Amino acid sequence: xxxxxxxxxxxxxxxxxxxxxxxxxxxxxxxxxxxxxxxxxxxxxxxxxxxxxxxxxxxxxxxxxxxxxxxxxxxxxxxxxxxxxxxxxxxxxxxxxxxxxxxxxxxxxxxxxxxxxxxxxxxxxxxxxxxxxxxxxxxxxxxxxxxxxxxxxxxxxxxxxxxxxxxxxxxxxxxxxxxxxxxxxxxxxxxxxxxxxxxxxxxxxxxxxxxxxxxxxxxxxxxxxxxxxxxxxxxxxxxxxxxxxxxxxxxxxxxxxxxxxxxxxxxxxxxxxxxxxxxxxxxxxxxxxxxxxxxxxxxxxxxxxxxxxxx
Numbered sequence: 126x127x128x129x130x131x132x133x134x135x136x137x138x139x140x141x142x143x144x145x146x147x148x149x150x151x152x153x154x155x156x157x158x159x160x161x162x163x164x165x166x167x168x169x170x171x172x173x174x175x176x177x178x179x180x181x182x183x184x185x186x187x188x189x190x191x192x193x194x195x196x197x198x199x200x201x202x203x204x205x206x207x208x209x210x211x212x213x214x215x216x217x218x219x220x221x222x223x224x225x226x227x228x229x230x231x232x233x234x235x236x237x238x239x240x241x242x243x244x245x246x247x248x249x250x251x252x253x254x255x256x257x258x259x260x261x262x263x264x265x266x267x268x269x270x271x272x273x274x275x276x277x278x279x280x281x282x283x284x285x286x287x288x289x290x291x292x293x294x295x296x297x298x299x300x301x302x303x304x305x306x307x308x309x310x311x312x313x314x315x316x317x318x319x320x321x322x323x324x325x326x327x328x329x330x331x332x333x334x335x336x337x338x339x340x341x342x343x344x345x346x347x348x349x350x351x352x353x354x355x356x357x358x359x360x361x362x363x364x365x366x367x368x369x370x371x372x373x374x375x376x377x378x379x380x381x382x383x384x385x386x387x388x389x390x391x392x393x394x395x396x397x398x399x400x401x402x403x404x405x406x407x408x409x410x411x412x413x414x415x416x417x418x419x420x421x422x423x424x425x426x427x428x429x430x431x432x433x434x435x436x
Contacts, residue, residue, distance in 0.1 A: 147217040151200050160288045161189045166415045167292030167307055170370070170422050176296040183246040184263055184295040184427050185295060188288065190239030191255045191314055195284070197232035199261040201225055203271075203394035210329040247295040253296060258287040258368070272334075275341040278323075282315035289415070306364045307418075313361045316412055317354040317390060321404035348394045351403070355390040359383030362414060375421035382410050382417075 127254065166184050168176050175181070200207070200218055207213035217223040236259060243252040266281030274280070286308050288415040293304035320338055324331060324347055339347040362379045365371035389403040 138348035144223070148221045148231060149199040150217055150225070151231060153196040156198065157189055157192055159408065160192050160285075162412065163289040163304065163307070163311065163415055164188050164295075166419050167289030167304065168296050169419060170303060170307070171287075171296040171301070172294035174282055180295055185292065187239045187246065187343060188255055188291050188295065190235050190242065190286070191259050192239075194232045194234075194236030194239060194415040195259045195262040197228055198259075199237060199267050201228045201232060202263065202267045206333045206335060209333040210326070211388045212326055212329055220315045227266075243295070247289055248298040250298055250300075251291060251295040254287065257293050259289065262285075273336070274338045275338045277336070278319045278338075279316050281320075282312055285315055285320040286311035302366070302368055306368060306370065309364065310358070310414070311360055311411070313354060313358045314407065315399050317351040317358065317386075318404065318411075320354075320406035321393065321400050321407060322349050324393075325404065344397055345394070348390075348397065352387070352390040352394060355383075355386045364417060370382070371418060371421045372425060372426060373421075375417045378417040379414060382413055386410050 165181070168181055168184065189424075194345070198264050200216060203213070204218040207216050208219035218225065218228060222347060236336035243255055259347065261281065261284030266277060266284060270277035271283045288357045289311065290300065290304045293307065294300060299303075323337040324344055327337065330337040331340045338350065359380075362383055363376070366376045366379075386406065389406050390401065393399045393403050
């Protein structure tokens with residue numbers, strides 16, 4: 126007789142567990158690092174010169190703290206699901222290294238600290254939008270959408286797409302077309318990025334009862350949607366050039382990166398063992414695309430290239 130799902134839980138690690146390591150794990154540091162990079166890019170693209178250092182440093186920290194709060198809240202909400210999945214059953218709560226109350230208090234403290242910091246160094250609009258992003262991820266996505274619809278990541282992805290927009294608003298105090306373009310790029314990037322991982326971990330999601338797209342509609346259907354979204358992403362990634370926000374360096378780079386993404390998605394339709402390589406490339410893609418946005422902006426600001434996006 127097979128063991129019940131609870132028997133899949135990972136045993137406590139040998140030796141002494143350092144509590145601070147478990148708290149760091151709660152905030153998903155690698156995800157937060159990429160997110161904070163996009164926040165910085167949003168800030169630096171919002172104007173020709175350098176933003177005030179207080180907004181640049183402390184504003185980024187504030188947004189990062191709220192994002193870390195959302196990540197920790199997700200650990201609290203998903204701890205039962207995490208215990209059933211091979212990818213997540215080693216997290217602090219399923220292992221019993223931290224208790225639910227500890228993680229919840231930690232999440233609340235991070236969120237309050239981040240919002241207070243944003244109100245101090247930035248503006249109320251940025252704080253409100255950052256709070257909305259927190260609630261969108263921790264409540265709308267984690268509590269409602271994730272467990273009810275295979276389109277969870279499409280709808281809930283808006284919260285994850287907010288960081289560069291939040292960075293932009295932290296500096297300018299308003300939502301400009303450039304900020305919306307950055308938001309849209311990550312919004313369209315999120316489904317193919319996450320669905321590639323979901324294909325690789327589809328058995329995990331099925332065991333946990335999570336209606337991810339490859340579980341509900343199958344792998345071929347999901348792989349086709351990854352291809353369609355990657356093509357859409359290639360088109361959306363050209364919007365910074367269309368609105369005069371970026372120039373030739375970014376244009377060439379975006380075309381190359383987008384073509385590579387589409388190529389991975391095309392190959393994935395024929396070989397599902399490429400799910401994880403496609404997932405990993407999607408991370409490289411987003412980092413490189415935003416790095417190109419920043420490099421192009423600096424070259425224009427330094428006078429090395431001409432461009433209409435000068436403030």
